[in-house]
Amino acid sequence: MRRITAWLLILIVALAMAFPGYAAPKATTLTFWTFQELHKGFWDDAVATWNKAHPAQPIALKTEVYNYDEMHNKLLVALQSGVGAPDLADIEISKFANYLKGKTPQLVSLNSIVKPVLSKCIKARFDNYAKNGQYYGVDYHVGATVMYYNKEYLDKAGVDANKILTWDDYVAAGKKVVAATGKPMTTVEVTEQWTFYPLLSQYGSDIFAKNGKVILDSPANVKVLTFLKDMIYKDKIAIPAPGGYHHSEEYWAFMNKGGAASLMMPMWYMGRFVQYMPDLKGKMIIRPLPAWKKGGNRSAGMGGTGTVITAQSKNKALALKLMAAAKLSKEGAIKTWTLLGFDPIRWDVWSDPAMKADNQYTNYFGKDIFNMLTDIKDEIGPTVITEKYPLAIDLIKKNVSFKALKEQSATPEQVLKEVADELRK
Secondary structure (H helix, E strand, O other): OHHHHHHHHHHHHHHHHHOOOOOOOOOEEEEEEEOOHHHHHHHHHHHHHHHHHOOOOOEEEEEEEOOHHHHHHHHHHHHHHOOOOOOEEEEEHHHHHHHOOOOOOOEOOOHHHHHHHHHHEOOHHHHOOEEOOEEOOEOOOOOEEEEEEEHHHHHHOOOOHHHOOEHHHHHHHHHHHHHHHOOOOEEEOOOOOOOHHHHHHHOOOOOEOOOOOEOOOOHHHHHHHHHHHHHHHOOOOEEEOOOOOOOOHHHHHHHHOOOOOEEEEEHHHHHHHHHHOHHHOOOEEEEOOOEOOOOOOOOOEOOOEEEEEEOOOOOHHHHHHHHHHHHHOHHHHHHHHHOOOOOOOEHHHOOOHHHOOOOHHHHHHOOOHHHHHHHHHHHOOOOOOOOOHHHHHHHHHHHHHHHHHHHOOOOHHHHHHHHHHHHHO
16 A cells, blocks of 8 residues: 555656646645644644545645634534534534434434444444434544552552452552551542542443433432542542642642542543643552442543534545544554544554553553553443433532532432432423
8 A cells, every 4th residue: 555655656746747737636625623732733643644645635624723612612503504514523522412413413424434443442432422323423532431549659558559459449448548648549529520420330320321311310329429428528538639620730739749649530631640740750550440349340431522524514525534544543543642642442453562652651651551451441331422411411510529529518319319300301
C-alpha cells in the first residue's frame, strides 16, 4: 500500500512538471465542531495522515472550537432546523441522548464502518451512542475506571495494592493507611458523578433499566451510596473532595501535595495527573478497581465523547472514510494514546509495542498500564442512555452526592428517591 501511494505521489509530481497546466486534485472541505482543543489537534493529525495516504482525494478540515454549552446548543439548533450543521461534530456522552430523539435522528448511521471492527473493540462504548441497532457515534476512549494509588503511602502502611481485591479489602487497607500516614485513603466527589456512578455501574446497576424504567432508587444503588457515606463518616478513610470534585484547582493542589493515598477515576484522568500534579510523578501506580465481591467486575466505562456525522453533510461517504481511518483503524486507535493519553476503544492495539514506547504517561505511571487493562477488558459494562440521561446526570451532580455525602441533609434512600421521582415525571 505504501509503495502504491509513493508511486502515486511521484506520478502527480511528474504530471505537474510535464504539464504546467495540470492541477493537483482540489481538496474537499469538511467542517468539524468540537468543545475540546485537544480533539482539534487529534483531527488535524488525522487529516494530515489521510492526505499523505490519499493524495488523489485530499481533505481540508475546517474546525470550530466552542465552549461546551455553546457548541452543544448550537449543534442541536442546527440539526432541529435542518440548516447550518457541520459535517462532523463531537457530542459529549451526557448530552448525546438529546440528539437521538425522534424516529429518525439527524445523524448518519456508522454501522458500515463500525461493524467490521466491532469484535476488536470494547462494544459497550459503542452501545452508548446507539439506537434501534444503529451506531451514531465513535468515542475517543474506553474510559475504564481504575484506582490510582500512591505507592509511597501504601508501602509505609505495609499495604500491597495487588492484594486489594474487594472493596472490603480496600476499606481494611484504608484504615491501615490512615493510621500509618495520617492521610485519607481516598476522596469522594460531592458535586460531580465520577465517584458514585462508576461504583453503581461496577455493581451491575444503572440509573435506568434497559427498557428505560428509572431504577436510580433501587436497593442496589442505595447500597452503593451508603457505602460511600460509610467510608467518610463510619470507617473514616475518605473525605469529600476539596473543591467538591476531582477537576477543581483546589483539588489538584491538594493531591499534588500528597493529599490522599488513592483516587478512583477513569483512565483519561492520567492527563490531569501529568498536567496538574507533577510532584506525584513516579509515585502513582494504576490498578483495577476492587470488586464488590470476588470474581466481580473490576472496572466501569465512564465519560466519553462520540464523534458523529450529521445528516446535513454533503460529503457523507468521505466523512465516513475519514472517521474509519481516524478512530477505528489500528493506527488511529494508537494515536488516541500517543496524542491524547486515552485508552483506545480497540483493545487489540493494547499489546502493540507503540503502547509501551516512552511518552509523558509511561514516564509518569510506568509501562504496565495496558497489561492491566487487557486483564479487565471484559469487565466493563455499558451504561443505559435514554432521553432523560442528560437530566439524570445534572440531578446527580446537583443533588445526590452533595445532599447525602456533604450536607447529610437527607439519607441515601431519601435523596435517591427524590431524584428518581423527578426523573419519573
